[in-house]
Amino acid sequence: MINFSNYLDKGGIIFSLLLIFSVIAVAIIIYKFFEIFLFSNVNFNNFLKELDHSKDLNDFKETIFSGSSSAKNIFLIDLIKILESNSKIEKNIELEILLETEFRKVQRLLPTLEIIAQASPLIGLLGTVLGMIDSFNELELGGSLVDPSILAGGIWTALLTTAMGLIVAIPALICHYFFEKSLYNQQRILELFLTKLSKKI
Secondary structure, eight states: OOOOOHHHHHHHHHHHHHHHHHHHHHHHHEEEEIIIOOSSSOOOHHHHHHHHHHHHHHHHHHHHHHHHHHHTTTEEEEEEHTSSOOOOOHHHHHHHHHHHHHHHHHTHHHHHOOOOOOOHHHHHHHHHHHHHHHHHHHHHHHHGGGGGGHHHHHHHHEEEEEEEHHHHHHHHHHHHHHHHHHHHHHHHHHHHHHHHHHOOO
């Protein structure tokens, strides 16, 4: 039974690098999960319902100010400031900027997760190729005197990095897909919210 320290020793720098990637990927996944699904500061679905039931812009402003928890939201404060401005053109432009900013906040760190998901298998494959080169070099130097168990051990060590690369990449790729899908749905709600709000101002 090989313990974790032996994996680090046999995997070398490539294995250590993939281990760092795995720690970063797990941290990003946990952070984005809480940000997107649990601690989303702005519920645009509720905003759309309130907007549909509001008679006019003033009624909508009173509705979103009525909730004490919502009134503390920075996004809502900025939204109210925009709605209270005079120029309709300025309102539309500032609303687009505000919603785009809100969307970009949720989009942070996803490119990093995507890079980890795509690069990890390649880095693992690089480790395997380097390990195989080393194993066949040993075979060439030893000729017929090479112990097959030693050669098998070298190949096992080489394949270790590929396995680690896949272990890192598969969960990162799956989570990145679901986060991207969630952000796409959020973006559609934002665009619908902006369209409806623009008609009332």
